[in-house]
Amino acid sequence: MWPRNKELFQEMVSEGVHPSIMTYGILLDGLCDNGELEEALGIIYKMHKTKIDPGICIYNIIIHGMCNASKVDDAWDLFCSLNFKGAKPDVKTYNIMIGGLCRKSSLSEANMLFKKMGEDGIAPDDCTYNTLARARLRGSDISNSVELIEEMKSNGFSADASTVKLVMDMLSSGELDKSFLDMLSGPCRDKSPRF
Numbered sequence: 001m002w003p004r005n006k007e008l009f010q011e012m013v014s015e016g017v018h019p020s021i022m023t024y025g026i027l028l029d030g031l032c033d034n035g036e037l038e039e040a041l042g043i044i045y046k047m048h049k050t051k052i053d054p055g056i057c058i059y060n061i062i063i064h065g066m067c068n069a070s071k072v073d074d075a076w077d078l079f080c081s082l083n084f085k086g087a088k089p090d091v092k093t094y095n096i097m098i099g100g101l102c103r104k105s106s107l108s109e110a111n112m113l114f115k116k117m118g119e120d121g122i123a124p125d126d127c128t129y130n131t132l133a134r135a136r137l138r139g140s141d142i143s144n145s146v147e148l149i150e151e152m153k154s155n156g157f158s159a160d161a162s163t164v165k166l167v168m169d170m171l172s173s174g175e176l177d178k179s180f181l182d183m184l185s186g187p188c189r190d191k192s193p194r195f
Contacts, residue, residue: 025058032065040065056087060096067100075100089120095127102135110135126157133159134166142176149184159184 024047031040044062047054059082066075079097082089094117101110114132117124129152136145149159159167167184170176 021052021055021058024052024054025061028058028061028065032061032068035069037065037069037071053086056082056090056093059085059087060090060092063093063100064096067096067103070104072100072104072106089122091117091122091125091128094122095125095131098128099131102131105139107135107139107141124155126152126160129155129157130160130163134163137166137170137176140175142180146180146183 024043028040028043031037031043040062044054044058047058059078063075063078066072066078075097079089079093082093094113098110098113098117101107101113110132114124114128117128129148133145133148133152136142136148152158164184167176167181171178171181
């Protein structure tokens with residue numbers, strides 16, 4: 001199916017049909033998913049050359065592709081250049097970049113980006129909180145995990161299936177005690193529990 005999509009795109013261009021941003025997005029998403037990041041970057045270059053503004057949705061696809069290809073530093077460079085390109089990062093952009101930093105085990109950078117997110121006026125969503133909570137738990141940063149989860153709950157979000165599974169695994173291995181699970185599933189408290 002995917003090779004045929006590429007062929008259709010090429011047919012469109014050869015017949016003089018100008019692809020829309022949505023069409024480019026579908027193509028770039030497919031290229032990144034199939035590990036063809038260099039080709040995707042080449043298309044972005046052509047878009048710039050022909051004065052087509054990719055917009056934040058297209059940049060999100062590329063940053064995500066870079067992070068998945070373990071090119072987190074390249075993704076970071078692109079992220080930092082977005083304002084110069086006239087693209088304002090949205091919550092999805094931050095989530096992708098925070099996730100990439102967490103996978104690279106750059107938790108301190110991910111935490112700083114989370115803080116910057118608030119300074120930039122971008123409200124975190126459930127994906128932001130869960131991504132950071134899991135990274136903090138994996139890094140044995142229990143007290144800050146508790147603080148983050150309490151903040152997540154106070155903002156009306158809840159733990160997703162991946163976070164709950166990680167907590168259950170850590171409970172089984174003795175890395176957490178049951179009070180953590182009670183805190184995770186119970187109402188928001190004024191004070192964080194101690195472990």
